Amino acid sequence: MAETTWVLTKRADQTFADEFLVTPERVGGPVKGYSIRKKRLHGGLADGVDVVTVDNGVLQFHVLPTRGMGIWKATVGGEPLGWQSPVCGPVHPCFVPLSDPSGLGWLDGFDEWLVRCGLESNGAPEFDEAGRLRYGLHGRIANKPAHHVEVRADGETGVITVVGIVDETRFHFFKLRMTTSIATRVGTTQLEIRDCVENLSDSPTDIQMLYHVNFGPPLLGPGAEVVAPVKNLVPRNGHSANGVADWARYAAPQAGAQEQVYFFELQADERHGTSVLLKNAQGTRGVSMQFDTRQLPCFTLWKNTISEADGYVTGLEPATNYPNPRSFESREGRTVRLQPRARCTFDLVVQAHASAEDVARAEQGVKALQKLEPTVHPIPQPHWCPDA
Amino acid sequence: MAETTWVLTKRADQTFADEFLVTPERVGGPVKGYSIRKKRLHGGLADGVDVVTVDNGVLQFHVLPTRGMGIWKATVGGEPLGWQSPVCGPVHPCFVPLSDPSGLGWLDGFDEWLVRCGLESNGAPEFDEAGRLRYGLHGRIANKPAHHVEVRADGETGVITVVGIVDETRFHFFKLRMTTSIATRVGTTQLEIRDCVENLSDSPTDIQMLYHVNFGPPLLGPGAEVVAPVKNLVPRNGHSANGVADWARYAAPQAGAQEQVYFFELQADERHGTSVLLKNAQGTRGVSMQFDTRQLPCFTLWKNTISEADGYVTGLEPATNYPNPRSFESREGRTVRLQPRARCTFDLVVQAHASAEDVARAEQGVKALQKLEPTVHPIPQPHWCPDA
């Protein structure tokens, strides 16, 4: 009887909890020192956004059912893991014009630490021959509300889980369902995300998924570094190519700096596991991410070293593909075919490292994966970059 | 003093009832066994949607003030009259991108049993010469919230009525008001809908209306049949033409099946009344609809015999026109001109038949209208079909 479950939102029977609090007292068992709290925000762009806040005693994070179960903010020991977007959210989807003819409306709501891009498409805007928007930037899933939300706590093991179900559906077109489980253990600095995407249709379909995980100060700063077991690296465009020698290091914030983007194929262990690490300049703080290269074969690094006011940030982005326009990626075979009623699963572990020892250990882990010499392409490559 | 009225929403004085319940005890009079209930839904795509549920003892239906007074679901004896859309709503209009450049955003909210299409336009998307959306699929009215809602109950006659007022207004362009009255009598299986559309402008305008009434299992299934007093029948396109010999019968659900659409002119009695019937394969259940061919001269049958997961459904659609692009219909004279401050009225009666006897009686009624031989055009026709 270890685990207790509370359903906060359930469409079928109109369950909905406006405010909610789980404490060790309610759960029972020996584990103490945690909480799960749910509330609805009011006022401004956040009006009507639901937030589930988990505090495992060391790691605090805020899940957004209203925004596709994205993770808004996270802190370890009070220090933010994420970034400060110039968009001050969380932003209710009704204020995010996904259908803006420019295809860029998604940016009006972009301030999460971890935001999923997908499910029909996840890349740059694409237009049809008449100039009409066909796929908006980064897709729809981050602006779809969960119709089912539950939280679980296990007083014996200290495992806390937030579960949500989010549909991306257009009659006649796509019928996709994502069931996410976001789990942590009391006293750790680790999150385990398991997303299951199901094709509810009786016709096959193709999906994409990208985890846009974003880091800013204090972790990010001049001298901060990415460590990744590179097999192939390709700069997205000429401006990114200019910085390819320094792809792994970060410059100081600079007003007006243009983003640089690198596409990777990563090396993995025999079980297809891989890992990437972002560490601060001193090597005393870091965050690493583990994933399976069969599930998420493409990795993108987004370096946006603009001034802090404009969003000094880097994105570490494991994905099914590169965030190019959907049709290009489709031609390159970088979509996931889902047969009728079929599912695919994505696992992503995110771990914060709060000491030099922890960072060093994580770095060793990444470096152990680097068995072959990396191939660093100096310029954009065909099959990787639409304009190459 | 038979009828009692409760105002649930009234813009002028900011009346708004979050939750509401009418019972026979509150109404008085000899009639018992009914209820009218109002609530607001929370969570998921339904967040903020108001629902008025009427239970007349036999027939239950849910009216959606937030979605233009559409009727979400209806059941008789616990059996659904409608369908199960892959869109699981009801969907708040803030999640329906009517302005999507594709013109197809309306489909994100489509899961009602009875949904009105209109009022400026009601058909397929239309674009201007620059490729910009001019008229989105099925118009705006289903995603406009009612600013006035009242319910009435008469304890003597057992008549229950839900009244709503919905405006479709764009400054400089259109100023349309729909006042709907949806009535039923306790213990019957019949709904009477009367919609009055008014041109609030001092300039004339042209409107369209289509009642998109949708049926799925258990009523719909292989062998289910439509009975209609056909004068002329025209298949919309080549694919529909392929099935014209079987226009009245339904195939089993089939994954990937393409929709077929037929346009009708119907025969009517001397008072311009006509009737169509949908009956199940066994002839033991059915729904018929009665309307006036002066008000609703065009009838469209939509057969979407795709798999159940994708929305196995048929639409019986009495309308002022065929759901072609607005400009085509306008050229063919199939819009309703409303002079300044003028109104037009649409009456639609929907009746469920719950026994073989009832179905047979309804079928006799429809067949009695068939005085002339039907003309079934084997292919799309000019003036009916834009591509013919």
Next chain:
Amino acid sequence: MAETTWVLTKRADQTFADEFLVTPERVGGPVKGYSIRKKRLHGGLADGVDVVTVDNGVLQFHVLPTRGMGIWKATVGGEPLGWQSPVCGPVHPCFVPLSDPSGLGWLDGFDEWLVRCGLESNGAPEFDEAGRLRYGLHGRIANKPAHHVEVRADGETGVITVVGIVDETRFHFFKLRMTTSIATRVGTTQLEIRDCVENLSDSPTDIQMLYHVNFGPPLLGPGAEVVAPVKNLVPRNGHSANGVADWARYAAPQAGAQEQVYFFELQADERHGTSVLLKNAQGTRGVSMQFDTRQLPCFTLWKNTISEADGYVTGLEPATNYPNPRSFESREGRTVRLQPRARCTFDLVVQAHASAEDVARAEQGVKALQKLEPTVHPIPQPHWCPDA
């Protein structure tokens, strides 16, 4: 300790007051006879709109935090200063399709007395070479909710102030913040609006602002007149040119009348202050506006003498520019450059005149500014009008 402040909305700590009332009793001090009331509207298009209503004993007005701190309605002695739009709002931004490909979706929410147009752009829709919307009509600021709202009352001086902060932000593109202070003094008929627009970015940007202040009956009517210290007047188009001789006077409402628009450069006093007046036909009621021609060098007069049902209205519009497409205005130098973190301020005083004496005094004030003969251009001019 004269002034008391109440924070009604504050993003940082999730302060939000659903309902709120300030009375002289709560404030203290000798001044009596006023109130500040906050509520949230429910139902219809207004669902979720917050309204702050100030009654200074003589002047009542409703500020809309949910709609960019616009002023919905105002009355003096029970008589409306504004107009009756065919759009019956206030309309929640979720029902305003700013991204509509036509660029005209803004009109779905247009019913305020005073609505700001801006901040990235404020004029007519503009499209890119592919026909895609680039700048929608009148910009975004009127459909952005304030994330900070506070009210202040001073029981000694009788000054009541409503303060709001509204951001217009798109990641990668613009980061603008408007802080508005709307102040009145108990017993007066005057409003003082001070808007500070800040560029939160570390890159320079260009902004526009236009105050769309709208008047209808009873102030507006046949024979009503605008008095303005004209330096240059240019009709926007041919139809406006036809009416240039009568630019200052209003015709009776006429069904189907087309709007006429005039662009002005105004004369000002040595401190750059200028003033315009709208007075009724009898000269017994009027409203004047004072502003600084360095802040707001362009003035536009919009005459929409259509029937009352369609929105008989005139707009007096002090602005940084003329409401032409953004790129045209930019080429003509009519945008305001904001350096990184820089601010600009706009001051607008609106005063109602409730007697013939008051109106005459205001008119004298305006006429005293008319030192040079006005230049009235009979036709559209290059550099003023895109089509000239």
